[in-house]
Amino acid sequence: MAEPKRQIEVQLGHFCNNRCVFCVSGQLSDQRRAPQLPMDPIASQIREARAAGATKVTFLGGEPTIQRSFLSMLELAVELDFEEIVIFTNGVRTFRETFRDRIQRVLDGLGPRVKERVIWRFSLQGGDAEHHDLTTVNPGAWDRIQHSMEVLQGQEARITGNMCVVEHNYRSVAKLATVAHDFEFENLHLDMVRPRDSGDRTDEQLRAMMARYSDMAPYFRELVSRCSEEIGEDFDINIGNMPYCIAPEISHKIHHDGQFTVTVAASGQGTTQKGFNKYLDKRSDKVKRGSCADCVFDSKCGGVFEKYVEFYGDDEFQPVSTEQLWTLDNAPSHFVLLAEEVIRAWAAEADGEVTRIHERQGFIDVKLVTPQGTDIELRLSAAPTLPAAGVWWQSAGQRLHIQWLSVISRPEELAWVYQQCEGLASRLGGTVEPFEARQMTEAMAQEHQRRTQRIEQQRHAQRKAMLWIDRLRGRNLDVFRYEQLIAAPEGGVTMSWVQGTRRVELDVSASPVGGRPQLSHRAEGMSEADLRAFNVALAAALRGSQRAASL
Template sequence: MAERFGEGRVELVDALATPGAGLRWREDGRAALGCTVEGMLEQVRGLAADQDFAAIVVAYTVFHRPPHRDDLLGALLDGLRERFPVESTALVLADCYQSGQHYVEVDGAEVLANYPGVDALVRYEAEVTVPRLLEAYFEGIRPSGVHRGESPVLDELPFPAWSRVDLEAHDALCASVVADLGRPVWTFPIDGRTLPMVSSRGCPFTCIHCSSNPETPRGEPKKQRRYSEAKLRAYLQALKALGATRLECLDELINVNERHFDAFLDEVVTLDLRFDCPNGMRADYLLPRHLEAMKGRVNMLSVSAESGVQRVVTEVVRKQLDLGAIREAAQRAHAAEVPLMIHYMIGLPGETAEEVNGTLAFALDLWDEYQAWPAVQYATPLPGTELAAIAEERTGKKLPVLEDWGPYFQTAPSATSSVPRETLEAFMWTFQQRLAASQGPKKLIMNVTYVCNNHCTFCAVGTRTQLDGHPVRQREKLLEYRKQGVTMVDFDGGEPTLNPELIPLIKSARAMGYRRVNVTTNGRRCVYENYAAKLVNSGLTTLLFSVHGHDARTHAQQVGVAEAFQQTTDGIRNCLKYAPKGVELGMNITVTKGNHDKVDKLAQLCWDLGLRWMNIQFLTPFGRATSWVAPDTQKAADHAVEVMDAWAGKIRFQVINLPFCFMPKHRHLVQGDLAKLERHMVFVNNETVNLAEYLAERRVRKPVCETCPHACFCGGFYELDQVPEPPWLIAPEDLVRPLNDPRRHESVPAGFTDRVKKRLRDEGVDVV
């Protein structure tokens, strides 16, 4: 505009590039970014100390909550009008829309009604229309009302006037935002000198949820306009000359034209610039050479699948995309070491619960296999989109225009969904739990022995040869996983306290840098005070006691030893007596046919002993556990719920090995099998398994799972056999074999599942 009206006649005030501008938090919890309203007014007053401005143009965006009055914008406009009266100054709001924003289509007259001091509003693109209005104003025609912005030819536009922006102040603002928000990871960083840019406008595709191309009259084909190659290269060179180190490319779809994208990447590489495209790219237009050029330059590559079910993509979203291209993009990006984010929606019209599960399963599959981050959000109908029209048709009501679309867009199901709101929320909750579990801290579970002084009816390792693990090999395993970044280890058994190397192993683990060390024990050896004191002061951080009955008779029926109850409870008291501050003690119970109706009494025992943490475990079909010792699962779950409700706030509970559907109102307490995705178990013979995969060997899915909102975080139902698992035969010489010895897996369970047998035979292992 400066070039249009002459140097010196146009001034620019940028709230994001003012010395001292930063991030402030308002009393209502909202963030305010940039210069204060009073600071902006002071700058404008200073620039116009000797004369009034003929016209003032203020940028207006979707972030100003159209059509509602934004208090900060309103205060700025009121302050401008107070200083510059109507008689001397025209006041114009301009959308400054280019592309890529989630545009909220509203009645422009409603916007103007909320800002009575404003003369005119320019919708959509403003570069052509605003200068024309001002030219007419200088000829005596005052701007008024709502104007539809004319779309410019991009090559005819001058580059943005960055020379009029205080870039050092802009850099300082970005740095302060990063520091004040305290985010350890930024998907799209604003480090160094990060500058925004747009090389194209619009999108030729017609997805129902998208608000792109609002400047295109309804019924006309959507198009994309792009800089010519020469203009694009010159633009990038100009940004580099300004000291740019990273570009935030706000194109709605930068890679829809191959020649354009090739030219962009070629120049970015030549200029050694980093860049990100927050609005995403088309996965089916990504070529291997593009990914190679992006390696090390893109912090996060973003593409959109919208759904993981082809019918929904094609018939509902009407996105012209084969989901095979999404999988191929994930595979290629992973191979090229380019981080990838894939966008999905749930809650679309006509989408079934089974299809929601299909999307979540597809998203998690690509995350597990290729580390393609799944960005799942609710389908939100923005005014002006076809999705909004569908929602209004479904409900028979006009959708409300919200004051703030940001939180709603992220967190709330809408009227578009064919799935009930509560069910959709359960889908999202479960997905988030599953995603967190698959990226959380890794844990090692080490069976230090299969020797045990109890004979539990349900023991998962009770059919294995009773041998201690070899201390040298187990230390090697600890070191191997510590080098991989693992900082949590559980020592289990058998009964780990019967291994004389347990305490030395705990000390070795802490010396290696393991921050959390747990031991699960029946506690009987802790009846000896000296041992109890040594154990709780060995460096462990948590100690869990296995107690399966509230009295000697019930406990003995589960563990097969008459004196076990007295020794276990005395051992717990000894450990509580000597435990240093910071060591947490708790109780594990396994629910069986003999104790499932006595969990209330076990909770009372837990409290009376002085423990404030109780894990309620359901049976796993390994070892001795069979259908003969299993209670009715729903009855046992219902009783457990009653107990947890009664003791809520006093004892911390976790429920283990139970599908979510048995406790729908207590799902936050249920620890699904898939939470063990990052846990590895080391057997006594040093064989290692992924715990979630190992447990999944005995899980089965039923028809009810297809529409269950917890399916993505649940392995299904356990099917228990009527007879114990056949013996695991372990040869003592296998315990001492070097970890890289191919023969170290020769000791395997007889009668293991057919799939595992086949895998072992394929590896050349003899199955006993």
């Protein structure tokens, strides 16, 4: 699911069962200054955000699931039909079956895509029991969160992980790779502790929790390496607010800021604050040194916390050059950062334009107009971003990979486009491998013919599948009464028939390679004789016979 352009996160209250060393909520809870909050101010801001176009809501605490308003606000989010609902938790209540049942009854209002639309984000404050329980100041907290994740994993829930990195836990972060693998996390987010969010602390306490970035960097490198080995290179690790220059070789896993987010926070006086721009606020207590302007990451980096510089100085922050990043960027994950400005200027000179940029996937789409007036669409990247079947041709090179999204029928136009791309590669300090224009146009023509035939086959298969669906819709089969038809998210439909406690579900979809539609069924409480009778009636119905129904 793509990240929404607008979202809201809501702190339902500070009350928490943990006493995390870095957290204002734990401190207020320990001081008995974390009252339950009135629901109406929270609800009104959720409604306002939805009306303004927010499609994702995140519930925060303290521990959200122990706030009095939790189930009511969850019901409101379902009522307002948020596309995605994220629930932070430390697992204190989610391992209890009765509580999960209450939550599920609410979430069922989201419809058949409920599992897709709800994310559980577990607050892991260490990579093992020792560091997690030390950081949360709650013996046994690790065992509870492990149990909760195991239960939700068994229910095929979407699970992610979150950690605030401090002196007490950073040496264990690499172990999170195994946790993420074992519990099938979708992503893992780690964030540097923010002094301003830690409560009423002395400088001595703040310095004790804030580790030096240079000391933490080797452990983050190990985490990224282990995730690549245990889960895969594409696993989504997000290391938030780590200065890019400290570990540029893993800078593709570091992020500052994000999509526009309204944060509705609880005050320390038992009230709900007016929502504010999360990432604008996050930058308000950060600073940069003068040399940061020379760093390739300057536009992406929010800087470092003022308190950090007060404690440790800023000598460890040195600018990263463009050439240095080209050398380090083996993924290559920063193609857009490195090449966007050059590509925009190049496209404009060729009477073209940039049509799409995808920073995380690392590509830039452009449209060029040949001297003959033909529009040519290209995808530029440092490595392939589409499967071969999705492009007409691929031209490899050093620092530049071209995926041709248009069919080019004239060798002279092809030669012109290649000449433009060769010039672009040169500007980027790389090359593009040469090709024979006539050979490429002939190959494109052959591929175009194959695709046209394949599309026609698929259309025929879709028409056949629709014919079968029309013949079965509303029709009883033998003694089985037609119940319903549900469209499947991946295409096709699921149709069902019932008779007493017996039930049959039939999946009908078009064949991806043409030909007869694909059928598969699942049966409950059916004997072999029941299945034979159902299949005979099904075959008759698909032939268009009127003998299928006998009720």
